[in-house]
Every structure is written in structure tokens, then in C-alpha cells.
Amino acid sequence: MSKKSLVFLLVPFLLFSAAFSASADKKEERLWEDEIVYSLMVDRFNNGDNTNDEGVDYSDPVNSFQGGDFRGIIQQLDYLKDMGFTTIMLSPVFKNEENGFHGEWVNDFYETDPHFGTIDELKELVNEAHKRDMKVMFEFVTTHVGPKHPWTKDPSKRDWFKKEGLDSTNKWLNGLPQLDQDNEEVKAYLIDAAKWWIEQTNIDGYSLSGLDLAPLGFWEEFSAAVKEKNENFYLAGTAGEGTMDDLAKYQKAGIDGVTDSIMTEPLRNSYSTIDVSSKSLMDMWEKNKGTYPDPQALGALFDDRNSTRYTKDMVDNKEYPGARWKLALFYLYTQPEVPIVFYGTEIAVNGDLPPDNVPVMNFRADDELMEFIGRIGMIRQEQRALSRGDMEILYEKDGMLVFKREYEGDMLVAAINNTTKDRTVVIPADKLEDDKELRGLFASDLVKSKNGEYKIVVDREMMEVYKLADKAGYNIPFILSIFAVFILFGFFMYFAWRRGKKRNPYETS
Incomplete structure (x- = not known):
């Protein structure tokens, strides 16, 4: 493979590397x-x-x-x-x-x-x-x-x-x-x-x-x-x-x-x-x-x-x-x-x-x-x-506690069941946001909003912290962008190969 072909091969990786570097540069001060x-x-x-x-x-x-x-x-x-x-x-x-x-x-x-x-x-x-x-x-x-x-x-x-x-x-x-x-x-x-x-x-x-x-x-x-x-x-x-x-x-x-x-x-x-x-x-x-x-x-x-x-x-x-x-x-x-x-x-x-x-x-x-x-x-x-976020209580009774933490648009919900029984807590969607889902960060639980409420279930003496997020679905723009990168990459490789053949018609590999 020619040197130019190798350069084109590295292009997608350099693009991703640059994205990660930019992210690192934006690392927030602790x-x-x-x-x-x-x-x-x-x-x-x-x-x-x-x-x-x-x-x-x-x-x-x-x-x-x-x-x-x-x-x-x-x-x-x-x-x-x-x-x-x-x-x-x-x-x-x-x-x-x-x-x-x-x-x-x-x-x-x-x-x-x-x-x-x-x-x-x-x-x-x-x-x-x-x-x-x-x-x-x-x-x-x-x-x-x-x-x-x-x-x-x-x-x-x-x-x-x-x-x-x-x-x-x-x-x-x-x-x-x-x-x-x-x-x-x-x-x-x-x-x-x-x-x-x-x-x-x-x-x-x-x-x-x-x-x-x-x-x-x-x-x-x-x-x-x-x-x-x-x-x-x-x-x-x-x-x-x-x-x-x-x-x-x-x-x-x-x-x-x-x-x-x-x-x-x-x-x-x-x-x-x-x-x-x-x-x-x-x-x-x-x-x-x-x-x-x-x-x-x-x-x-x-x-x-x-x-x-x-x-x-x-x-x-x-x-x-x-x-x-x-x-x-x-x-x-x-x-x-x-x-x-x-x-x-x-x-x-x-x-x-x-x-x-x-x-x-x-x-x-x-x-x-x-x-x-x-x-x-x-x-x-x-x-x-x-x-860094504020804290607001959503539910508390006899050891079952649910509260939310919010900072710069991010919202988390913590649920702690310090009781002798499994507990179910219903949180009205207007306390969070409707048509979203709570994704468990600790035990990988998932709670989707339904009929304007979130139903959180926690086993006895267990706990979970959720992050509020959009309901999961296909990310069409992201998928299309990935396809676009590989299509462009294919064109680069093809033209590099054609150019190499023209310069050396006897090259077999």
C-alpha cells in the first residue's frame, strides 16, 4: 500500500482522536x-x-x-x-x-x-x-x-x-x-x-x-x-x-x-x-x-x-x-x-x-x-x-427516602430503602420531567415515565441513583454521520488506489 493510502487510512482515527483531545481540553477544574x-x-x-x-x-x-x-x-x-x-x-x-x-x-x-x-x-x-x-x-x-x-x-x-x-x-x-x-x-x-x-x-x-x-x-x-x-x-x-x-x-x-x-x-x-x-x-x-x-x-x-x-x-x-x-x-x-x-x-x-x-x-x-x-x-x-447540585426531597417515610440533585441541566434521583420491606414510590412527572426515563447508575435499574409518573421500586435495604435522560431510541443523526465517515473513507481509498495504479501500472499489490 502506498504512503498516501496509509495517510487516508489514518484520517478517521485522527478525526476521532481530535474529538477526544478537545474533550480533554475542556476538562473542568476540580x-x-x-x-x-x-x-x-x-x-x-x-x-x-x-x-x-x-x-x-x-x-x-x-x-x-x-x-x-x-x-x-x-x-x-x-x-x-x-x-x-x-x-x-x-x-x-x-x-x-x-x-x-x-x-x-x-x-x-x-x-x-x-x-x-x-x-x-x-x-x-x-x-x-x-x-x-x-x-x-x-x-x-x-x-x-x-x-x-x-x-x-x-x-x-x-x-x-x-x-x-x-x-x-x-x-x-x-x-x-x-x-x-x-x-x-x-x-x-x-x-x-x-x-x-x-x-x-x-x-x-x-x-x-x-x-x-x-x-x-x-x-x-x-x-x-x-x-x-x-x-x-x-x-x-x-x-x-x-x-x-x-x-x-x-x-x-x-x-x-x-x-x-x-x-x-x-x-x-x-x-x-x-x-x-x-x-x-x-x-x-x-x-x-x-x-x-x-x-x-x-x-x-x-x-x-x-x-x-x-x-x-x-x-x-x-x-x-x-x-x-x-x-x-x-x-x-x-x-x-x-x-x-x-x-x-x-x-x-x-x-x-x-x-x-x-x-x-x-x-x-x-x-x-x-x-x-x-x-x-x-x-x-x-x-x-x-x-455541586442542590438537593430536593421527593419522598420520605420511615426510612424510605427519595431525593433529587440538579446541576446545570443534569438531574439525578437517589432512592434509599432503609426499611424491612421492598418499597414502591410513585413520583409525579412534574417533579422531574415528563416523557423521560431514569437510568440506574448503580444497579442498572430503568424507570420510564408512564401516565405522567415514575414508579420507583427498591428492594429492602437497597439503593439506586438514577440519571434523568431522554427515552432510549435510535439516534438517526449519529448513525448517518458514522455511515458518512465510512463512505468518505471508501472514496479516499478508491482514489488513492487508482492514482497508485496510474503511476505504476505493473504494481500488483
Whole structure:
């Protein structure tokens, strides 16, 4: 075959390649609302480097380091990527005092804890995550230091601390020397350190605990300073207590993803047992819309290192954790706020208050729940209506919940049957659109509008998320365009062959 014939042969493929390239060029920027967060305690996740295990005592997980480190997280990045997580949130990484495996007993704000690895290994973790299109955050401690921090023995820094120690139900935190962020030197030190870590590691964000323990002005200055270094830098934060109005102030001060701690209790109550109304969740979302500047950027979670494990609620209710977790996570991934999943959720880790709730991660568990998380994670990533859209309730009764999410013309409908019976819900077409169909993205269900309504059927303790679409039929314009491409291709090949024959009448092939 001549060279020109080969060129014509490649034409259709080049056309399709150009179309895909144009599509890639239009790839939408990922916002914080689009993230799915995996929160982990560095020491308890994975031991990838035995050379930094000095002081590790496997017989005493209550008080001692267990060997988890940056290298171990790097080794499990594909594991997290496969489950659909887009952001990894680490516990504090600063150098800690003896047995400070949790990261809260800070001894030096400019060094990593040697049990976790070097700053170069932290950089490597960030770089490897970025290669996988994942982001990394760590908790930046601003409220306290370790009990033996050098500042506590320095008379010139006496006014760096509040008179009272930290008051907490968490034994790691209770009584710790509490920093006074009203002090200009303390404020400058913390802000300078925060900027330094961004410069050194290219980290994507910080999580900040104890928002309510520092004045609002501190958070305004802290936020402005770090975002001057990186305008896309993300700040998440938790407050020990406060009303919606209190939490909304932190978001207005620049803490993008305030953890919706008020939502946690109704979240846990709604799915730790069966036949429970979800009305409180719907009502709270309506309140959030009227209270927060950016309600979709709030963080939603079931548990964290300061709480009992959500699995414990299920066990206490004599329910099977596997089924409970699937329903709970399905709601978490289809509701508007940013899902934050605590490590070990994928294997239904149980546990009481810390440190019982932070065991060493077991990667040899059954993978059924992990596969489930991966499936719903992929759906949330692909459907912007789930991360950015508004939410409207369509039906709710005793655990059967149907709601819609809508964003820029795309409409999705989520149906969750947290009851003991199969359920049928009829949704009037005027709540969606008439003469369309609901295509299941999770279980491949299909519901077509009929007589001005959609009849959704969901088995007990099951779920589905549908995308509203035109009723399936033959796409005549598309089919004709395909035929046109191949007809043109045939003409190109024919004329190329004729030209080749004229130039070389003795050519036989």
C-alpha cells in the first residue's frame, strides 16, 4: 500500500482522536466540593519502613507508636485511588514528644516526627499522590503544644499561653498547654510555619481542629496568609461546639470546609438501625442552605479519631454492619456535602472512645465493602450534580427516602430503602420531567415515565441513583454521520488506489 493510502487510512482515527483531545481540553477544574476525603492516622495506617520503628511497642497500642509512616501511605496510594478517594487527610505530622503517636503532643513545628519519616518522604508522598490526581492535607495544630515543649520552660514565652490548659474528653488533649492566638508573636509564628510547609512540601491543604478555641480574627489572617501562597489551598476545620451560625462565621473567615458537626448525630441515628426517618437530615440541609455561604463545601462524616466508631452504633443496635454501612455510605456519597471517610471504614472497624477506635489498619479483610465504596465513589466523581447540585426531597417515610440533585441541566434521583420491606414510590412527572426515563447508575435499574409518573421500586435495604435522560431510541443523526465517515473513507481509498495504479501500472499489490 502506498504512503498516501496509509495517510487516508489514518484520517478517521485522527478525526476521532481530535474529538477526544478537545474533550480533554475542556476538562473542568476540580473544586473542593468534588473531593472525596479519606482521613487517616499516620501511625496506625501502614508501616512501610522498619528503620524508623524505634520506640514502637506492638504490645501496647494504647500508649505507644505502632509503626505507621509516610512510606507506608505511599505504598497504599493505589489502594486508596481504587476506592475512589481523591484527597488524603493526615493526622498531625510534626515532631512529637515521647509516645505522641497521635501527633497532638507537638515538640517542634518545623520537623516531621522521625517515626513517620523525613520531610523528603512527605514531599515524595505529596508528589506520588499528585501523579495519581490525588490531593494531600495534614492537620496543622494551632491550639496547643506538647506538655514538655521548650516554650513551656521559657519565661519569655509565658504570655504565649492561656492560663488554663486544654479542656477535652480526649485524654490525648486534656490538660495540654493552650496557645493564645491573640498574642501577636504566637499568631506570627503559626502563620509563618504554615506558609513554610506549603513552600517545602507543595501540600494541598490543612485540616484545623479547635476552631472555637481561637478568635475569629486569627482565622481570617491565617486563611489570607496561606491562600496568598496558593490561591487554591484548602482549609478544613472542626469546632468542638457551636450553632450553625457559629460555624458559618468560620466559613466566612476563610475556612472553606467547616466540618458539619451538627449533622453527625442525625447522620449516625438515621442509618445505624432500620426503619428510621431521614426527615431530620432533609430539614438540616434546608437550614444549611440558608446559613452557610457555601453549604456544599461543608464536610460530612460519621466518625473520626475523637469519637466512637460508627460500627459500634450498629453492633449496639444488633444490626449487621455490612448492610448498615452500605446504606449510610450511599447517603453520604449522594448528599451535597463533602464526604469524609475515616480509615478502616472500608472494613467496618469497631471501637469505643480513643484509643480503642484507632487500631492498626488491617488490609487483609473482606473486600466487599471496599468494592462498594469504589463504585459509589466513581459515580460521585463522574456526576457533578452529586457534588455541586442542590438537593430536593421527593419522598420520605420511615426510612424510605427519595431525593433529587440538579446541576446545570443534569438531574439525578437517589432512592434509599432503609426499611424491612421492598418499597414502591410513585413520583409525579412534574417533579422531574415528563416523557423521560431514569437510568440506574448503580444497579442498572430503568424507570420510564408512564401516565405522567415514575414508579420507583427498591428492594429492602437497597439503593439506586438514577440519571434523568431522554427515552432510549435510535439516534438517526449519529448513525448517518458514522455511515458518512465510512463512505468518505471508501472514496479516499478508491482514489488513492487508482492514482497508485496510474503511476505504476505493473504494481500488483
